Each structure stands twice: as C-alpha cells, then as structure tokens.
Amino acid sequence: MFDKILIANRGEIALRVLRACKELGIATVAVHSTADADAMHVRLADESVCIGPPPSKDSYLNVPALLAACEITGADAVHPGYGFLSENARFAEILAEHNLHFIGPKAAHIRLMGDKIEAKKTARKLGIPVVPGSDGAVGPDDDAMAIAKTIGFPVLVKAASGGGGRGMKVAQTEEDLMLALSTASNEAKSAFGDASVYLEKYLQKPRHIEIQVLGDGRGGAIHLGERDCSLQRRHQKVWEEGPSPALDAAARQKIGATCAKAMQEMKYLGVGTVEFLYEDGEFYFIEMNTRIQVEHPVTEMITDIDLVLEQIRIAAGGDLPVTQEEVVINGHSIECRVNAENPVSFRPSPGKIQQYHPPGGLGVRIDSAVYQGYVIPPYYDSLVGKLIVHGKTRQECLMRLRRALDEMVVEGIETTLPLFRALVREPAIIDGDYHIHWLEQYLAGQAEAKP
Ligand code: MV4
Numbered sequence: 001m002f003d004k005i006l007i008a009n010r011g012e013i014a015l016r017v018l019r020a021c022k023e024l025g026i027a028t029v030a031v032h033s034t035a036d037a038d039a040m041h042v043r044l045a046d047e048s049v050c051i052g053p054p055p056s057k058d059s060y061l062n063v064p065a066l067l068a069a070c071e072i073t074g075a076d077a078v079h080p081g082y083g084f085l086s087e088n089a090r091f092a093e094i095l096a097e098h099n100l101h102f103i104g105p106k107a108a109h110i111r112l113m114g115d116k117i118e119a120k121k122t123a124r125k126l127g128i129p130v131v132p133g134s135d136g137a138v139g140p141d142d143d144a145m146a147i148a149k150t151i152g153f154p155v156l157v158k159a160a161s162g163g164g165g166r167g168m169k170v171a172q173t174e175e176d177l178m179l180a181l182s183t184a185s186n187e188a189k190s191a192f193g194d195a196s197v198y199l200e201k202y203l204q205k206p207r208h209i210e211i212q213v214l215g216d217g218r219g220g221a222i223h224l225g226e227r228d229c230s231l232q233r234r235h236q237k238v239w240e241e242g243p244s245p246a247l248d249a250a251a252r253q254k255i256g257a258t259c260a261k262a263m264q265e266m267k268y269l270g271v272g273t274v275e276f277l278y279e280d281g282e283f284y285f286i287e288m289n290t291r292i293q294v295e296h297p298v299t300e301m302i303t304d305i306d307l308v309l310e311q312i313r314i315a316a317g318g319d320l321p322v323t324q325e326e327v328v329i330n331g332h333s334i335e336c337r338v339n340a341e342n343p344v345s346f347r348p349s350p351g352k353i354q355q356y357h358p359p360g361g362l363g364v365r366i367d368s369a370v371y372q373g374y375v376i377p378p379y380y381d382s383l384v385g386k387l388i389v390h391g392k393t394r395q396e397c398l399m400r401l402r403r404a405l406d407e408m409v410v411e412g413i414e415t416t417l418p419l420f421r422a423l424v425r426e427p428a429i430i431d432g433d434y435h436i437h438w439l440e441q442y443l444a445g446q447a448e449a450k451p
Contacts, residue, residue, distance in 0.1 A: 001316045002026055002077040002101060006070050007041065009081030010060060012385060013292070014041035015369045017079045020308040029073045031066065033059035035377040040369040047073050054379040060084045063091060070100055077101035079312070083381075086291040087114060103315040105270045105290045106217065113272075113288040117160045117198050123274075123285040126262035131277065131284040133200035138181065147199055148177050154202040157181055159188035163287055165235030167191060170202055203284065205435040206277035208232065209244050210289075211259045212299045212307070214321075216314055217269030222324045223256035224303050227295055231423075231439045233346065238416075238439060239423065240295040241334040242302050245394060245432025246278060252329075255283050260324060271296070271311045277436075294337065294386070297367055301333035301390040332394040334401050336420045338368075338410070340382040343418040344447070350378040354412030359404035363390040363397075376413060384415055394432065398424060 004027040007017045014030065018041050021028045030045035035054035042048045049069040052059035059065070061084055070078065078095055080086035080103070089111035092102040104110065113119045117136050124130050134147045137160060148155045148171065157180045159167025167188045169180035181197065189195035207230040215221035228244035229237045243252065259274045273289040296307045310321050340349045356372040368385020370376070376384065389404055391397030402424045408417060423429050428438065 001318075002312070004029060004046075004073065004075045005077045005079050005103070005312070006031060006066070006073065006075035007045070007079050007081065008060065008066050009079070009084055009086075010036050010039060010041070010369075010380065011383060012367050012369045013081040013294070014039070015044070016367055017081060017308055018044055020306060020312055021079075023306075023309060024312060026312070029069065029075050031060075031069050033379070035379055038374070040371060040374075049073065054377065056084065056380070063094060067094070067098055067100075070098070075100070077103055077312075077315070079103040080291070082291050082294055087289070089114065101315060103270070103312055105268060105272065109266065109268060110290045113290050114163075115160055116158060116163055116287055117196065119288055120198075120285065122266075123262070123288070126265055128258055128262050128274070128285045129283050131200040131203065131286060134198050137196040137198055139196075144181055144199070145174060145177060148174070151199060151201050154204075156200045156202040157184040157197050158200060159184060159192060159194070160196040160198060161192035161194040162188060167197070203277050203279050205437060206230075206279035206284070207244065207246050207434075208436050209247070209255075209276050209278045209283070210293075211256055211274045211276070212296070213259050213263045213268065213272045213274060214307070214310060214314070215263045215266070215268035215270065215272070216318075216320050217267055219264050219267050220320050221260050221263030221266075221268055222320055222322065222327060223260040223263075224299050224305060224307075224327055225256065225329045226252060227298050229295060230434055230436045231429075232436060233439055233443065237295060237337065239334065239336055239420070239429075240298050241332065241394075241397075242298045243329055243332065244278075251281070257324075270314055271307055294383075295335050297365060297386060297388040298333045298335045301363075301365065301388060302329050302331055303327060304330065331390055331392045332397040333388060333390045334397050335386050335388045336401070336405070337386055337416075338384045338408075338420070339416045340376045340384050340413045341416055342414045343416045344450075346416075348378065348382045349414035350376045350382070351413045352376075353384075353410060355409055356411075357407070357409035358385070359387070359407035361400075361404070363400050364404045365389070370410075384410060384413075387420075398430060 006029040030048040051065040085091040089107040092107040169184040171177040171180035212224040227242040231239035276283040358366040365388040389401040
C-alpha cells in the first residue's frame with residue numbers, strides 16, 4: 001500500500017480523496033494554487049505545497065511543480081481526481097518515469113479511450129453496442145455524402161479528440177453535411193490540434209446512461225450498475241441518479257455484464273465509466289471515461305462501495321472488493337450539483353459565503369469543501385457542493401431530496417438551489433420521464449414564461 005499520496009486536485013474531490021486516504025491510514029499531501037490557500041483539503045491534509053498562481057495551467061496542470069511537490073514531500077503516489085490531469089496519459093507515464101504511482105488506469109487505456117474513434121473501434125471489438133456510423137475518421141478523400149446516406153440523416157459529425165460535447169455538429173440534411181464537416185473539423189483542429197472527425201447516426205431524444213466499472217488490471221472486472229445523467233445543460237451534468245428510471249433489471253444486467261466482460265478482456269485497471277445513449281430500448285456506446293467521476297457518490301450510495309477507497313487499494317495491487325454476485329443495488333440515489341451560479345442565467349457568482357447550513361438526516365450526504373466564510377474563487381469551476389440523497393425507493397428519495405433542498409442554506413452568493421427546488425416538484429421529473437434535451441427545453445420554457 002502507498003505511504004503518502006499527493007492529491008493533484010482541488011475542491012470537493014480533493015477532500016473526497018483525502019477522506020479515503022485517512023481511512024486507509026495513508027499520509028496526505030495537498031497541493032494548491034495561491035487562490036486556494038484557505039481550502040479545506042489544505043487545512044486537513046498532513047502536508048501542503050503551494051504549486052503556483054491561480055491559473056490552472058500554472059498550478060493544477062503544472063507537471064514540473066507537481067513532480068517537485070512529490071520530491072519535496074516524499075509522496076509515492078498521485079491521485080489526479082477528475083478533470084485537470086486525470087485523463088492525461090502522458091502525465092501517467094511521466095509519473096512512472098519518476099517512480100511515482102498514478103492512481104488511475106494504465107496509460108495505454110487512457111490514451112486509447114481519449115481517441116473517440118479508437119475507443120469506438122475497441123468497444124465494437126469487445127462486443128459493446130455502438131452508434132451506427134462511419135468506420136473511423138472521414139477524411140477529405142472519403143465520400144462523406146455516401147457514408148452519411150448509408151447511415152441515414154440526420155447525422156452527427158464528431159471530433160476524434162473531442163468528447164463531452166466538444167466538437168460536435170448536427171447535419172439534418174444532405175445540404176447541411178459539407179458545412180457541418182468543415183465546421184467540426186476546423187473547430188477540432190483549433191481546439192484539440194487534431195482535425196479528424198467521424199460520423200454517427202444522430203439520436204434525437206436519447207437518455208444518457210453510464211455504467212460504472214471497476215477492474216483489477218489482471219483480468220478481473222465488475223460493473224456497479226448505472227447512473228442516468230440525462231439532465232444536463234450545455235453538456236454540464238446537473239442532476240444524476242441511479243438506478244435509471246428507464247431501465248428494468250434485465251436491461252441493467254445485460255448492459256452491465258457486457259461492460260464487465262469488456263473490461264475483463266482489456267485487463268482494465270481501476271475505476272471507469274462506459275457512457276451510452278439509450279433510445280427505444282437500445283444502448284449505443286459513445287465514449288468511456290477513465291477517471292473517477294463527479295457523480296460517483298450516486299453509485300456509492302446504492303452499492304455501499306467506497307469507489308475512491310477501492311480505487312486506491314486496487315492501484316496499490318489490491319483485489320476487487322466484491323464479486324459480481326455480491327454487487328447488490330439497494331434503493332435509489334439522486335445527486336444535485338449545486339453551483340455558484342445565477343439559477344436563471346447560470347452566470348457564475350463567485351464570492352464569500354456569508355451563511356452556510358448543509359442539510360442532514362438519514363440518507364442525506366453533502367460532498368463539499370466550502371464552509372461559512374469561504375470565498376469561492378473565480379478561476380475554477382463553480383461547484384459549491386453535491387447534495388446526494390438516498391432512499392429505499394425513488395419516491396422516498398425524491399421526498400427526502402425535496403426536504404433537504406428546502407433545509408439547505410447558502411447565502412452571500414447566488415446558487416442553483418432554486419432550480420433544484422423547482423425540478424424536484426416538476427411532474428416529468430417525479431415521473432422520471434425526461435431525455436438529454438429535456439432540461440434545456442424546460443429552462444427555455446421558464447425563460448419564456450418569465451420574460
Ligand atoms: C450523441 C448525441 C446524439 N446522437 N451522439 C454529447 C456529449 C458526448 N458525450 C456525446 N454527446 C452526444 N452524442 C449521437 N450519435 C447526443 C449527444 C448529446 C448529449 C449526450 C449526452 C448527454 C447530453 C447531451 C447533450 C447534447 C448532445
């Protein structure tokens with residue numbers, strides 16, 4: 001097991017990793033920019049190192065500074081959290097070159113899944129259902145029109161190095177295709193330094209359902225059920241829940257087993273999330289995330305497995321915590337990402353938290369690193385904290401979430417709490433009857449209603 005872990009991240013996930021380290025009896029090193037000197041994980045860590053000024057490129061993405069912090073403190077492993085360097089294969093390799101452990105998948109798997117074309121080809125080879133589309137990149141010499149006609153309009157042009165919604169263009173008709181191809185390719189070139197794009201059948205109103213997987217790197221792998229992340233705004237997840245209201249046990253078992261088998265064949269190491277679009281009873285692989293995700297607590301609450309603690313144990317050579325047969329999905333969990341944003345315009349609202357009262361009670365969890373008097377800096381994401389609720393059933397979970405939202409107090413900054421207080425009372429949400437475009441349509445309707 002590791003002796004000392006450097007947590008190369010900030011905010012709630014840094015605190016989350018720190019908690020797992022403490023429970024494992026592992027010493028912790030916090031790194032922070034000058035803007036995060038008063039952060040909670042810095043106060044609670046055994047040691048802390050300032051790694052630079054506020055801009056991420058000069059601090060949390062500053063690899064030499066992170067290596068120096070490891071050297072100074074004698075850390076033998078680095079946990080990247082999510083975002084920042086968590087899916088940077090080169091960083092994982094550099095750590096290995098410095099005899100440091102990267103708590104994450106093998107660099108080759110990070111690189112593989114970072115290329116959305118290669119990821120799809122791999123998924124298909126491993127028996128995972130994928131969206132119908134082009135066989136790899138569509139280049140200037142290919143007959144894109146013929147490929148698109150074979151797929152059937154509308155088609156989606158996607159950047160190979162994209163992901164998370166970046167570098168996507170819809171072509172509704174043949175006339176739209178050429179413009180969509182050139183626009184997506186040019187944007188991909190400037191955003192990712194890689195102009196290659198591919199085509200997919202455009203699914204109109206799917207749900208976004210992701211499967212949590214855990215592999216020991218030696219051929220053992222299990223799945224831990226799904227999370228429904230369809231409620232998103234501009235590709236930012238807002239509300240995630242598990243199990244999905246749209247899946248029955250048979251569908252869950254089938255797609256879960258398919259993902260677990262694929263991870264066994266890959267000899268995947270650590271935690272991972274296989275992302276699907278789900279429409280008319282069919283799953284379509286879109287991408288795989290090779291990191292711990294923001295919404296991991298939803299899975300923890302319904303499986304009672306500490307994903308971050310197991311991620312660390314497995315990175316140190318440990319075995320999977322349970323067999324597939326021992327994985328039991330118990331009850332229902334919903335996570336609301338409370339952001340320091342105006343709940344209507346979503347304009348960021350950094351500043352000092354004057355009053356902070358987190359809710360409590362049975363089945364209520366807050367993953368947050370803020371406190372009364374904390375100043376939310378303007379340099380990073382606007383997450384105040386994640387309100388995660390568990391109930392024996394989805395209805396009990398909704399009732400508890402409604403009560404917890406009404407109990408939660410955050411004053412001094414604007415937050416998206418009012419949005420969640422409205423959503424938890426919205427019939428479509430109560431019925432679980434929504435898709436990936438539902439939230440933006442709901443917000444557009446709200447904007448119209450209140451000009
Ligand atoms: C799609 C799609 C429809 N059809 N692919 C957006 C982010 C990235 N994960 C892939 N995304 C999509 N891919 C096909 N073939 C619709 C989306 C999409 C989306 C997916 C999941 C959650 C929210 C979304 C919002 C807009 C578009």
